[in-house]
Amino acid sequence: MEQVAFFAGAIGALGGAVAVIALRNPFYSVLALVVHLFSLAGLFLILHAEFVAAAQVVVYAGGVMVLYVFVAAYVGGFGEPLWDAIPGQRILAPLLGAALFIELSIAVIGTALSSLESDGPTIPLGFGTPEQIGETMLEDFLIPFEAASMLLLIAAVGAVVLAARRPPLPNRLAEADPDHNPATLLPAMGGPDNPANEDVRTATAPRAAGVGGGPLGNRGAGPETFRDEETPAARRNPSGPPPAPAAAGERDEA
Amino acid sequence: MDLVWYLILSALLFSVGAAGVLIRRSPLVILLCLEIMLNSANLALIAFARSLGDTDGQIFALIVMVVAACEVVVGLGLIVAMYRRRLPLDVDESRALRG
Numbered sequence: 001m002e003q004v005a006f007f008a009g010a011i012g013a014l015g016g017a018v019a020v021i022a023l024r025n026p027f028y029s030v031l032a033l034v035v036h037l038f039s040l041a042g043l044f045l046i047l048h049a050e051f052v053a054a055a056q057v058v059v060y061a062g063g064v065m066v067l068y069v070f071v072a073a074y075v076g077g078f079g080e081p082l083w084d085a086i087p088g089q090r091i092l093a094p095l096l097g098a099a100l101f102i103e104l105s106i107a108v109i110g111t112a113l114s115s116l117e118s119d120g121p122t123i124p125l126g127f128g129t130p131e132q133i134g135e136t137m138l139e140d141f142l143i144p145f146e147a148a149s150m151l152l153l154i155a156a157v158g159a160v161v162l163a164a165r166r167p168p169l170p171n172r173l174a175e176a177d178p179d180h181n182p183a184t185l186l187p188a189m190g191g192p193d194n195p196a197n198e199d200v201r202t203a204t205a206p207r208a209a210g211v212g213g214g215p216l217g218n219r220g221a222g223p224e225t226f227r228d229e230e231t232p233a234a235r236r237n238p239s240g241p242p243p244a245p246a247a248a249g250e251r252d253e254a
Numbered sequence: 255m256d257l258v259w260y261l262i263l264s265a266l267l268f269s270v271g272a273a274g275v276l277i278r279r280s281p282l283v284i285l286l287c288l289e290i291m292l293n294s295a296n297l298a299l300i301a302f303a304r305s306l307g308d309t310d311g312q313i314f315a316l317i318v319m320v321v322a323a324c325e326v327v328v329g330l331g332l333i334v335a336m337y338r339r340r341l342p343l344d345v346d347e348s349r350a351l352r353g
Contacts, residue, residue, distance in 0.1 A: 010259075064326050117256050118257065158328055
């Protein structure tokens with residue numbers, strides 16, 4: 001009975017993991033990871049880790065996966081390019097993965113651990129229950145527990161700062177540069193070290209000229225009028241970096 | 255089931271996750287593959303906890319889950335920020351830190 005449960009969980013976990021990297025649509029990859037996490041929670045149950053299994057389902061499959069689903073739906077199904085950045089990447093990477101597996105297996109089987117071939121000792125009553133986990137955590141591991149709560153707080157604040165909505169770039173350019181004079185542009189934007197400047201030049205200009213629209217397209221975040229107003233101005237002046245500031249300035253006058 | 259089965263399964267899952275990080279180029283899928291690797295480590299920790307009859311390994315697994323949640327939050331925040339600034343969502347394209 002235990003073998004059946006183990007192999008069912010193992011097949012689910014392995015199939016979910018392979019499906020995550022095999023499916024091309026990121027949304028389906030997220031759903032495959034949910035299957036993987038539920039199978040792992042079943043394996044945790046076999047190992048008498050009831051609280052960890054419940055936390056796995058509630059925190060991962062319930063919380064983190066919802067976050068993934070939202071971001072995958074927000075960003076959209078960006079298609080990955082078919083060519084390899086490194087020649088032979090698609091053949092080399094699975095070979096490296098297989099080599100890693102063989103190495104780990106040799107290391108696991110080659111160890112002299114006496115418990116490797118056994119089911120483990122008879123566990124005490126209440127092993128892995130919330131009571132015992134809470135007792136261990138608050139008596140033996142209090143400082144890691146508090147450090148984990150601080151880490152979660154810092155990560156939450158950091159994510160808000162990272163993903164916060166800033167004023168859209170073309171409007172900022174227009175305010176900073178009414179005469180569309182490039183000399184006044186960079187100091188007003190915070191100098192050449194400001195990453196926003198690089199962003200305008202590299203990301204907006206080629207896309208507006210219709211060269212490298214990229215997999216993102218123009219839908220989604222940002223001002224809705226961005227695409228319609230920028231394209232004709234950029235066509236008049238299709239050479240290199242100048243289009244983006246010039247386009248923003250001309251639109252401001254028009 | 256013997257402990258060795260769990261450890262072999264954990265090694266297999268870790269290899270699959272590592273191969274996924276090497277193959278895929280969408281940052282979202284790379285984050286998913288990192289999740290697979292962290293979960294395989296969790297499986298090994300919990301298998302050892304069962305094998306030793308000690309709850310400490312389960313505490314380690316819980317802390318790993320906390321760290322994984324932090325990593326996911328920051329990573330997804332970065333992806334949303336990249337998308338907002340219209341940067342290409344491809345780890346081979348975005349290799350310069352300055353923007």
